[in-house]
Amino acid sequence: MEFFLVTLLNSLSYGLLLFMLSSGLTLIFSMMGVLNFAHASFYMLGAYFAYQIGAYTGFWIALFLAPLVVGVIGAFTERFGLRAVHRFGHVAELLFTFGLAYVIEEVVHLVWGRAPVNYRIPERLDFTLFTLFTTQYPAYRAFMMLVSVVMLITLYLLLTRTRVGLIVQASLTHPSMVEALGHNVPRVFMFVFAGGCALAGLAGVLGGNMFITEPGMAFAVGSIVFVVVVFGGMGSLVGAFIASLIIGAIQTFSVALNLSLLDFLNLFGLSISEDSFWHSGLSITISQTAPVLPYLLMVLMLIVRPRGLMGNRET
Amino acid sequence: MTDPILVVSGLHAYYDKSHILNGVDLSVGSGEIVSLLGRNGVGRSTMIKAIMGQVIRSGSIQFKGEAIESLPTYQISRRGLGYVPENREIFPDLTVRQNLLLGIKSGRASSRWSERDMYNLFPRLEERVNAPAGVLSGGEQQMLTLCRTLMGDPDLIMIDEPTEGLAPKIVEQMAGLFEEISSRGISILLVEQKLTIALKISNRVYVMGHGNIVFHGTPEELDANATVRQEWLEV
Ligand SMILES: Nc1ncnc2c1ncn2[C@@H]1O[C@H](COP(=O)(O)OP(=O)(O)OP(=O)(O)O)[C@@H](O)[C@H]1O
Ligand SMILES: [Mg+2]
Helix, strand or coil, X not given: CHHHHHHXXXXXXXXHHHHHHHHHHHHHHHHHCCCCCXXXXXXXHXXXXXXXXXXXXXXXXXXXXXHHHHHHHHHHHHXXXXXXXXXXXXXXXXXXXXXXXXXXXXXXXXXXXXCCCCCCCCHHHCCEEEEECCEEEEXXXXXXXXXXXXXXXXXXXXXXHCHHHHHHHHHHHCHHHHHHCCCCHHHHHHHHHHHHHHHHHHHHHHHHHHCCCCCCHHHHHHHHHHHXXXXXXXXXXXXXXXXXXHHHHHHHHHHHCCCEHHHHHHHCCCCCCCXXXXXXXXXXXXXXXXXXXXXXXXXXXXXXXXCCCXXXXXX | CCCEEEEEEEEEEEECCEEEEEXXXXXXXXXXXXXXXXXXXXXXXHHHHHHHCCCEEEEEEEECCEECCCCCHHHHHHCCEEEECCCCCCCCCCEHHHHHHHHCCCCXXXXXXXXXXXXXXCHHHXXXXXXXHHHCCHHHHHHHHHHHHHHXXXXXXXXXXXXXXXXXXXXXXHHHHHHHHHHCCCEEEEECXXXXXXXXXXXXXXXXXXXXXXXXXXXXXXXXXXXXXXXXXXX
16 A cells, blocks of 8 residues: 555656656647657756756756756757758658757767766755655655646646637647738747747756756657657647656556566465476566566557547557 | 739749649739639639748739738738638637637737627627537538638638538628628638629639639629630539
């Protein structure tokens, strides 16, 4: 029970963080029809910027500034990169974001080196919030959840209750009609791209010190976010939300479960001797399979329902 | 013709490598209703899209005395050119009211039309005001598209096949509406298949062949010209 509750809380905070990343990626995909391979690189930039800015200003100012800077970089990327490449078609745009991911990684190597940087949880949040039975629950995880939920509600209200939000929603599906009504759709595109990048940056600020800040983080997180978006259905925010929570839970629980099929069989009184042919296969624990589980799930989804949970276009 | 509000000359338009319009000349006077007729696929929609800046084009387009041929679409729209496309591009997930509100241009002070006017014109829209636009019938969607464009207060409105697939009764209602719009001083460029309604409400008509204007005159002149009708309009 204790294990279950704590792991549930952890998977929730991780899932919400994943949604912060996948929501931006999905919005950008709906709008431009292009999967932004560099999306997780903006997550990485968020973490490094928070580390760097935080060294001068402390965490709290960095929490606001880092995503802002990432958003501005995103705006420039759209305005002077993607928009210029756009007329050469989707393949060119895809290659552009691919190249960008490498460029950002190299820049990070150059500036901060190849080893992880010491980006730490701020002292003010480095305490135990409560103790659940015997497990101490860190305040920073709760803080992550709080920021994610606030972001989520803000994003929802912005999209559904404001005029700009309506323009964005309509532009997702009918950009040329929206433009014919006199709205500056190219600028809307730029702001959505920038906003998505800023969200990824914020996720980096929060995730960088919770997990790790190193040059490999973009690739590691990027592939999981890719799984989330495909699983949830390309272009669907609701799908991305559900998928983020599911993938978050699967990853968190599977890492935490140190059980194997062997233990499972033991539960039913079956035991398999150590020298049996099956023994080594069955003794693989769930946590050992954790890294591949999300991909397995994605492949299953692609077989059973190629457009994902809530997606409305074929991928 | 009254003072021209729109003058198109030598307009060429392309999709990738296919050359669709071959130097089209056309003009619309202030307050006029002008129809653009022709068989399927001759390039009537392309003509309107080219004016709107949605396809690659070359040639000269003057709107209210200003050259607009190199402006982006949203700038053209903001200068007072309204466009109702042929496939009723409503925003299906937004409500009827939200669709109408998106027709309003940001930062414009006053408009000839209020939301109220729209509901008076089409009470049916008011009944469905909070329904997602995607559930409306074809006719209702057509009305919504038209009203949405009117909310942007255009001086010239280009309407592409508004009556396609609609019941005769609604077609008649539409024709009445066009005259109402025109009576408020708004010019209309109408793309139509139905010759009867075009002849009834238009001041002038153009007939398009393959990427060219093949006839231009008053409805009476077209009515009298059996050759043009047989060669370019009747199936
Ligand atoms: N997006 C496009 N790409 C390539 N060719 C196109 C495209 N849209 C239209 N065309 C071609 O351009 C020509 C003119 O099309 P257009 O839509 O202007 O015709 P139209 O006169 O409006 O007829 P209708 O609406 O009845 O089809 C057609 O031959 C059509 O096949
Ligand atoms: Mg057409």
